[in-house]
Amino acid sequence: MLEYCPVPVQSREFKFDYPILITSDEFIDFYAGKGCFIGWYFNYIPIGRKPDIDLMPTPQQRVDRWKRMRAVRMYKPVVLADFWCDGSLVGGGPV
Numbered sequence: 001m002l003e004y005c006p007v008p009v010q011s012r013e014f015k016f017d018y019p020i021l022i023t024s025d026e027f028i029d030f031y032a033g034k035g036c037f038i039g040w041y042f043n044y045i046p047i048g049r050k051p052d053i054d055l056m057p058t059p060q061q062r063v064d065r066w067k068r069m070r071a072v073r074m075y076k077p078v079v080l081a082d083f084w085c086d087g088s089l090v091g092g093g094p095v
Contacts (some may be wrong), residue, residue: 023068025076032078039080041069 021027028039043062046053057065066085073080 002007023065023072028072028076028078032076037078039078039081041065041082043084061087 008012018071022041031039042056043057046056066082069082071079072078
């Protein structure tokens with residue numbers, strides 16, 4: 001059983017698991033309880049020969065996740081970053 005999380009939590013988001021699980025208090029609390037203090041969120045990016053664009057989150061789903069993450073940042077002891085939606089926090093892309 002994992003006792004400590006030495007690396008940030010990374011979540012790749014697909015449309016079907018959006019957003020209930022990966023932005024839920026239970027999900028964040030579980031990893032924070034393991035010692036994680038950074039959550040790094042990515043969207044599914046359709047690449048390759050036959051990418052399935054239906055798995056991409058919709059623009060509205062991305063906005064909803066962004067709003068939820070902003071709210072969570074106010075009361076959880078973790079740093080959450082969204083690779084695609086948090087560019088405005090750092091004056092450009094977060095990387």
